[in-house]
Amino acid sequence: MDIKEKISKLSKLLLHHQYLYYVKNKPEISDREYDCLFDKLLDLEKKYPQLAVLNSPTKRIGSDLDNSFSERKHKIPVLSLDKEYTTEGLKKWIDKIRLNAGGDISFVVEEKIDGASIVLYYKKGLLDIALTRGNGIFGNDVTNNIRTINQVPLIINQPIDVAVRGEIYITKSDFQKYNKNFEGKYSNPRNLAAGSLRNLKSSLVSKIPLNIFAHEGYFQEGKATDFQLDNHVMIISKVMNLGFRINPNLGFFSDKSDWFFPLKEQFPELVTGSIADISDYIKILSKKREKLKYEIDGLVIKVNEIPIRNRLGYTSHHPRWSVAFKFDAPVGHTVLNEIRIQIGRNGRVTPVAILKPVKLGGSIVSRATLHNQEYIDMLELGIGDIVSISKRGDVIPAVEEVVEKSTENPSIFKLTKFCPFCQFKLIKDGSHHFCPNRKCSERMKRSLIYFAARDQMDIEGLGEKTIRFLFEKGFIKSISDLFTFDYGSLLGQEGFKEKKIENIRKNIELSKRKPFSRVLSALGFEGLGSNTVSKLIESGYDSIDKIMDTAARNQTEKFSSIEGFGEVMARLMIQHFSDPKNIEMIETLKKIGLNFREHFKSEPEFPMVFSGQIWVITGSFRHFSPRSQAAGEIEKRGGRVSDSISGKTTHLLCGDSPGGKLEKTKNLNIRIVREDEFMEMLI
Ligand SMILES: [Zn+2]
Known part of the structure; x- marks a missing residue:
């Protein structure tokens, strides 16, 4: 030989x-x-x-050479999942999918492993590249580190091209053991797994007992359409036969019982049942969770049939054929003290629950949205009731249900008939009430606040409080006034020192450089959020003149043919852009120097993941020296960096030997981000 x-x-x-x-x-x-x-x-x-x-x-x-983690484009869609937090919500989702399925349907339920997501690309049977999820389009090449994981096949037993999605994780007990090696810097097993994948030296990764569960296989360019592989169970069975680990805790639910028999041979631990049994299965798994060797943060429910998946397709964020059922919607109980009425810039009435402050998911909650009167009626909610509050992800807290009705005041809350700010009679349209008065002081204030807000024109110094003050004093009544008002005349008014005034002036000037897309969405016309604005621009409406021209000709069909627009939106467009008051405002803003035409040259290179966030940086860093490099990374991705902690700070990037700034974040709702977590956020 x-x-x-x-x-x-x-x-x-x-x-x-x-x-x-x-x-x-x-x-x-x-x-x-x-x-x-x-x-x-x-x-x-x-x-x-x-x-x-x-x-x-x-x-x-592994090797002692440094990894480079270059960025590469994914060949398959790597989207995140839509989420449900309640079994009722999940039931609704299942019903909706069944209705749209157009044929026999079955569902697979898998554990949602709390680890680091990975895509393994094999070429002719050899592991070619392993990419992190990244932003879903580009991932980081962590192939050298992945090769050290013994459970990842380097060569599969067929010489084919395939992409396999999986989750890299570390068991709870190994986490306890190995986190000591890192001086306990990882707060949970997921952080340690994700941090390991991004370790610079693969020789070090090889010493960490990482595991993988594979959960999807793509056998053709982007799709698994092989005729034998027309359902998920067959696909994962094939993936398993290629040499991958598949999580045996698997549920399969179908109303056609002849499915089950052959499956049991392949997956002896498979739990099967009818579709109505899914909610029971979820209850059982939720209880089993504590006893598992690894962490899960929920379950994933997937449509089994690939043709139905293809028919349901994807939104821009997630597949329509799969949903994550998350365990951890933190829930707390408290008393409803009051319901206040909020009027939005377009007149929409939102009742807001004012609660006895309660600690929930690491922060104090004292307000929660109640959506509209229908929601209040559904909850049968009244002042003085004890309610349960939930906070899901980072969204606004919501009132979930009445736990105990108030004995003193057992009635259900009803909205007033009149706008509390302008006394106009409220009108009902769909599920919501509206103040129809365009000159309603609250509506006008709200549209100014919206215009200057972080996600819109981002004019620092013109926050809600300042704008309310300027409006109430009669200094500013319209958006153009924000640009023409002499801020110098405020000198001497309480809270307006020279530095603050100078700051407002500077930021007003800076805002004139904002692109057309920002300006258009900041104007706050109903229906024209940042998503619809970018669709409008993509379809050729890259200047206000083109838009106003189409509106003037009343060409509804041109607007309605834009992707995602439709009839109602098209009529709104005509209404907005042929209204003489709006045209006058736009002409004035044009003269002031705002951008009303899109310039395409400055496409952002980075996803704007930090958009709207305000960061403070403290301590020293391994990867960022000087510290301004970290600031650069934040700004490139749409965030802002400030020198000192204030109520507006959203994140503290905390390096080694941090100064007093860390101390100052106490009692403020500021997320502390360590360097490793920060590195992950930059993926
Ligand atoms: Zn009003």
């Missing part, structure tokens, strides 16, 4: 034993025999490095 053949045979044999040991848990040779084979191969590779196979089993021990 020549050397080349010897190396190739030894490699294959070792990969086979790695698979038996790490994936199957059924070793066939002793550790000593294995080590002996391994050393033999290592020896040969040292002598004849040119003969080593690309995905040699010796790659498992």
Whole structure:
């Protein structure tokens, strides 16, 4: 046997034993025999490095060379999942999907492993690239680190191209053990797994017992449309046969019982039932959760049939055929003290619950949205009731239900008939009430506040409080007044020192450089949020003149043919842009120098993940020296960096030996971000 053949045979044999040991848990040779084979191969590779196979089993021990983590484009859609928090919400989702399925449908329920998401690309059966999820379009190349994970096959047992999605995780007990090596800097197993994937040296990663569960396979360019692979169960069974670990805790639900029998052979631990049984299964798994060796943060419910998946398709954020059921919607109980009426810039009435402050998910909650009168009626909510409050993700807290009715005041709250700010009679349109008065002082204030807000024109110094003050004093009545008002005349008024006035002036000037897309959405016309504005611009309406021209000609069909617009939106467009008052305002703003035409040259290179956030940086960093480099990364992605902690600060980037700033964040709702977590956020 020549050397080349010897190396190739030894490699294959070792990969086979790695698979038996790490994936199957059924070793066939002793550790000593294995080590002996391994050393033999290592020896040969040292002598004849040119003969080593690309995905040699010796790659498992990693390298001391630094990884570069270059960015690469994903070849499959790597979207996140839509989320549900209640079994009722999930039931509604299932009903909706069944209604739209147009045929027999079945569902698969998998555990949602709390780890780091990974996509493994195999070319002709060899592990080619492993990418992190990244922003869903580009991921970071972590192939060298992934190769060290024994459970990841370096060579699969068919010479095919396939992309496999999975979750890299570390068990709870290994987390306790290995976090000590990092001086306990990782707050949970997920952070440690994600941090390990981004470790600069793969030789260090090889020492951390990372695991993988694969959960999707893509056997053709972007789609799994192989005729034998027309359902998820077949796909994961195929993925398993290629050598991957599949989580055995799996549920399969169908109203056609003849499905179950062959499945049980392939997945002996499979739980099966009718579609109505899904909610019971979820209850059982929620209870089992504590006993699992690894962390899960929910369950994933997927449509089984690939043709139905293809028919349902994707939104821009998530597939329509899958949903995550999340366990952790923090819930608290408190008393409803009052319901206040909020009027939006377009007149919409939103009742807001004023609550006895309660601690929830790490912050104090004292307000929660109640949406509209219908929602209040549904909850049968009244002042003085004890209610349950939930906070899901980062969204506004919501009142979930009445836990105990008030005995003193058992009635249900009703909205007043009149706008509390202008006394106009409220009108009802759909589920909501509206103040129809365009000159309503509150509506006008709201549209000014909206215009200057962080997500819109981002005029620092013109926050809600300042704008209310300027409006109430009669200094500013319209958007153009924001640009023409002499802020110098405020000198001497309470709270207006020279520095503050100078700051407002500077930021007003800066805001004139904002692109057309920002200006248009900041004007706050109903229906024209940042998403619709970008669709409008993409479809060729890259200047206000083009828009106003179409509106003047009353060409509804031109607007309604824009993706996602439709009839109602088209009519709104005509209404907005042929209204003489609006035209006058736009002409005035044009003269002031705002952008009313899109310039395409400055496409952002980075996803604007920090948009609207205000960061403060403290301490020293391994990857960012000087610290201004970190500030640059934040600003490139749409965030703002400030020198000192204030009520507006949203994040503190905290390096080693932080100063007094960390102390100052106490009692403020500021997220503390350590360097490693920050590195992950930059992916
Ligand atoms: Zn009003």
